[in-house]
Amino acid sequence: MGNHVKESLTLSPYLLWFLLHGTQVGIAMLSFQRYIITGAEQDSWVSLLLVGISMHFITWIMFFVLKNANEGDVISLHQQLFGKWLGKCLTLGFYGYILLFLITEIRLYVEVLHVWVFPNTKIWIFSLMILMICIYLVSGGLRVVAGVCFFCIIIPSLLLLSLSVPLKYAHWTNFLPLFNHQFNDYAESAFHSLTLFSGVEFLLLLYPFIKNNEKSQKWAHISNVHTTILYLFITLVSFSYFNIQQLEHTIWPTLILSKIIQLPFLERFDSIYVYNWFLIIVARCCVPLWAGTRILRKTFGFKARPSLWITSTIVFICLIPLKGQKIIEKLDFLLSVTGGILLYGYIPFLFILILIINFFKKKHMVKIKGKH
Template sequence: MEKQVKESLTVSPYLLWILIHGTQMGGTLLIFQSRIVKGAEMDSLFSFAAVGISFHFIIAMMFFLLENAPDGDLISLHNQLFGKRLGSLLTLAFYAYILLFIVNELRSYMEVIHVWVFPYTQLWMLSLMFLLTAAYLVSGGLRVITGILFVCIIVPTLLIPTLYFPLKQAHWTNFLPLFNHSPYEFAESAYHSLSTLLGVEFLLLLYPFIKNQKKSKKWAHLAVAHSTLIPLIIAFVSFSFFNIQQLEHTIWPTLILSKVIRFPFLERFDYIYIFIWFFVIISACCVGMWGGVRILKKTVGLKAKPSLWLTSGIVFVIMLPMKSPMTIEKLDSAMTLSGWILLYGYIPLLCIWVSLNKWFNKRKSIPNER
C-alpha cells in the first residue's frame, strides 16, 4: 500500500528525477575537480564513477526503508524504531545536517559572487537577498519548488556543449600514465568525490509526496545517473585542459574553463556561468529548506511559516561569522564527513535494523498461526 499525503500536494513519479537531480547539482560543481584529484590525481575519474555507481545501491536501500516506514518517510521510521523521544532527536540531527547542507551551498556560491562579480558587497547582504528569495519560493510548496528545479535540469545540461571550446585545446597526455595509483589513493579521491553528489538523502522526506511510488524508483536511479554523468564530462574536459599542478592550484576550474569561450558579441562568458548558476544553487537550497520545514512541523509541532522563517534565520545567523574563504574548505570537509556517515554508515545500519525487526516479527507470528 502506498504511503502518501493528500493527492493535491503530490507530484508525478517522473518529477522525482528533477527533485533529486536538481538537489545534487550544487555549487560544488564549480570547484570539485581540484578536490577529487587529491589522491588518485587524473585517475580520480574512476573513483568518481565508482561513487556514482554506489549511489544506486544507496537509493535501493532508501526505498527499502521508506517502504517499511509507517508514513513513508524518515521521521515516522525513526519514531517506529526508536520511540517518540529518541526518534525525534535523531530526526533533529538530520535537520542539523540539512542546515549544514544549505549553509555549504550558499556560502560557496556567495564566495564566487563576491570574488568574481561584486567584490565590495557585504556577504551578509548577498546572503539575506538569497535567503529571502528562497523562502518566498519554498512558501509556495513542493510543486512550486519542482517547477523551479526544472530550470536546474536544463541549465547544467545546456552548458555541456560550451565545453567544446576548451576541448579544442586539450592535452591528452595529461591522462598518462593510467592506473598508477594505490587503492588508498583511489579511496581518497572517492572520499572527496562525495560532496559533489550529495542530495539524494532528501528522498527520505520526499517519498510521501510522490504519486505511484512504485513507478518512481526508475526515475530516482535516472537522476543519480544524470547527476554522475555531468560532473564526469566536466571533469574529463578539465583534466584534458589542465595538468595536475594547475588543477591543484585552481580554485574554480569550471569557471576558468568558461573564460576560454570567446564570441564577437560576448567577452566574459564566465559571467553567464555565474549568474545562471544562481538557479542551480537556489534549487538545492529550496529543497533543503522545504525538508527542514517538514521536520520542524512533524517533530516540534511548528506551523509551516514559523518553521520556514526559523530555518532561514538560523542559516543567516550561521552565515554571519563566515567571512574568511577558509571557512568554505572547512564546510566542505564537514559536509563530506557527514555525508559519508549518513549514506554509508547510518542508512545501511537502519536497513539491517529494519530487516532484523521484520525477521523477528515473522518468527513471532509463526507460533500464533499454528
C-alpha cells in the same frame, strides 16, 4: 506503508528525477576537480564513477527502508524504530545536517560572487538575497519547488555545451599513466567526491509526496545516472585541458574553462556562468529548505510559515560570521564527513535494523501459526 499525504499535494513520479538531480548539482561543479585529484590524481575519475555507481545501491536501500515506514518518511521511521523521544532527537540530527547543507551551499556560492563579480559588496547581503528568494519559492509548496528544479536544471545545462570549446586544446596524455595508484589513493579521491552526490538523501522526506512512490524508483536511479554522467563529462574535459599541477592551484577550474570562450559581443563569458549558476543554487537550496520546514512541522507541530522562517533565520545567523577561504574549506570538509556518515553509515544501519525486525516478526508469526 500508509501514505498520509493528500492526493492534491503529490507529484508525478518523473519529477523525482528533477528534485533529486537539482539537489545534487550545485556550486561544487565549479571547483570539485581540484579536490578529487587529491589521492588518485589523473585516475580520480575512476573514484568519481564508483561513487556514482554506489549511489544506486544507497538509493535502493532508501526505497526499501521507506517502504517499511508507517508514513513513508524518515520522521515516522525514527519514532517507529526508536520511540518518541529518541526518534525526535535523531530527526533533529537530520535537521542539523540540512542546516549544514544549506549553509555550505549558500556560502560557497556567495564566495564566487564576491570574488568574480561584486568584490565590494558585503557577504550578508548576498546571503539574505538568496534566502529571501528561496523562502518565496518554498512558501508556494513542493509543486513550486519541483517546477523550479525543472527549469533550473534545463536552462543552465545549455551552458555545458560551451565546454566543448576547451576540447580543441585537449592533451589526452594528461590521463597517462592509467590505473597506477593504490587503493588508499582511490579511496581518498572517492571521499572528496561525496559532496558531489549529496542531495539524494532528501528522498527520505520526499518519498510520501510522490505518486505511486513504490514504483518511482527508476526516476531516482535516472537522476543518479544524470548526475554521474554530468560530473564525469566535466572531469574528463578538465583533465584533458589542465594537468595535475595546474589543477592543484586553480580554485574554480570550470570557470577558468569558460574564460577560453570568446565572442565578439561578450567580453567575459565566465560572467554568464556565474549568473546562471544562481538558478542552480536556488534549486539546490529550495529542497533542503522545504525538508527542514517539514521536519519542524511534523516534529514540533509548528505551522508551515513559522517553520520556514525559523529555518531560514538559523541559516542566515550562521552565515554571517563565516569568513575566509579556510573556514569555507572546513565547512565543505564537514559536509563531506557528515554526508558520508549519513549515506554509507546511518542509512545502511536502518536497513540492517529493519531486516532484523522483519526477521523476528516473521519468526514470531510462524510460531503463532504453528500453535494453531
